[in-house]
Amino acid sequence: SAAVRDRLRIAIQKSGRLADPARQLLAACGLSWRESRDRLFCYGETLPVDLLLVRDDDIPGLIADGVCDLGVVGRNVLLEQDGDRRGNGRAPAFREWRALGFGGCRLAIAVPDAWQWQGPQDLAGKRIATSYPALLTQWLAQQGVDAQVVLLSGSVEIAPRLGQAEAICDLVSSGATLSANQLKAVQTLVESEAVLAGPVDRFDDVRGELADLLLRRLDGALRVRN
Ligand code: PRT
Ligand code: ZN
Structure with missing residues (x-):
């Protein structure tokens, strides 16, 4: 350099x-x-x-x-x-x-449609699949939530159906991918x-x-x- x-x-x-x-x-x-x-x-x-x-x-x-x-x-x-x-x-x-x-897009936490989301504390003890481990880990620490970060390099949105995780943290723009996988965005971590x-x-x-x-x-x- x-x-x-x-x-x-x-x-x-x-x-x-x-x-x-x-x-x-x-x-x-x-x-x-x-x-x-x-x-x-x-x-x-x-x-x-x-x-x-x-x-x-x-x-x-x-x-x-x-x-x-x-x-x-x-x-x-x-x-x-x-x-x-x-x-x-x-x-x-x-x-x-x-x-x-x-x-434009946002990095968001998404959970299955049926989840009656109360807030970040809902994630305590849960597994969250993501390709953004550093940002998710930082955010969980800020929220004081102890959850397990599951690192996936792609197709994060199918992780809940495969039983790899209860929630995901992924990029969302229109939200069509989330709906197609019966997920909903509940919390934005980064506006990108x-x-x-x-x-x-x-x-x-x-x-x-x-x-x-x-x-x-x-x-x-x-x-x-x-
Ligand atoms: O090959 P390379 O590694 O260079 O490309 P890549 O496949 O990693 O990146 P690419 O081209 O998919 O995305 C590049 C950048 O575009 C991302 O880093 C974001 O900054 C931005 N961006 C904007 C997005 C989206 N919108 C987006 N919607 N990146 C990904 N998505 C995904 C989203 O996660 C979902 O799976 O696209 C899918 C469709 O989104 P919905 O919400 O419209 O259904
Ligand atoms: Zn890339």
Whole structure:
């Protein structure tokens, strides 16, 4: 990460929910690239700002390692990985620079429809399936609730039917997935959207000026949209 670079490198999702809106927003900032969708790298033409196309989960780590300067990622992913670092006694290595106004969803506790929810204390002694163990663990501690966190990497919403857990903690947008699985959201842990993520500190080389320019254009583009 000590390498001084004179180009800015932004990591975005290669494919998935945030991929197209991220490219569209950056294009609205006047950026263009030598297009090569399926390749790893897009070389910036109008400005020395390149794109790296990756899995969203890799973005915070790429920023922490200095492989990328900035990234477009869900706040849910950023906060989870930050929480994981904190839980392991590591210093913060990335933070949210801007909220981007797309990819909105919430990280919520959901329980079977028939559960007459009274509050977080209902979860005491229960198993909760999630892909967000750090955020769930933090929240349970804040609530003073002792529950078991069951880590699943996907298909969290079927865990109650499979008998793996009594409740889940997962992302919700329309709520259709929850209803299809006879679940209901009862508590929001995080309101999320796509964010521009960057390092904790400013860049102290030419990337700082590039980042300032990009942020000015981004703020302009976001004002026009909202
Ligand atoms: O391949 P890669 O690892 O990059 O992609 P991914 O599959 O991990 O991520 P992807 O593309 O599914 O999501 C990227 C980001 O989009 C997430 O980290 C969130 O910040 C954001 N986002 C917004 C969502 C949703 N909305 C969402 N609805 N991510 C996931 N979902 C899930 C939800 O959990 C449910 O299972 O989509 C399903 C449909 O949701 P409902 O509520 O509309 O039924
Ligand atoms: Zn992912």
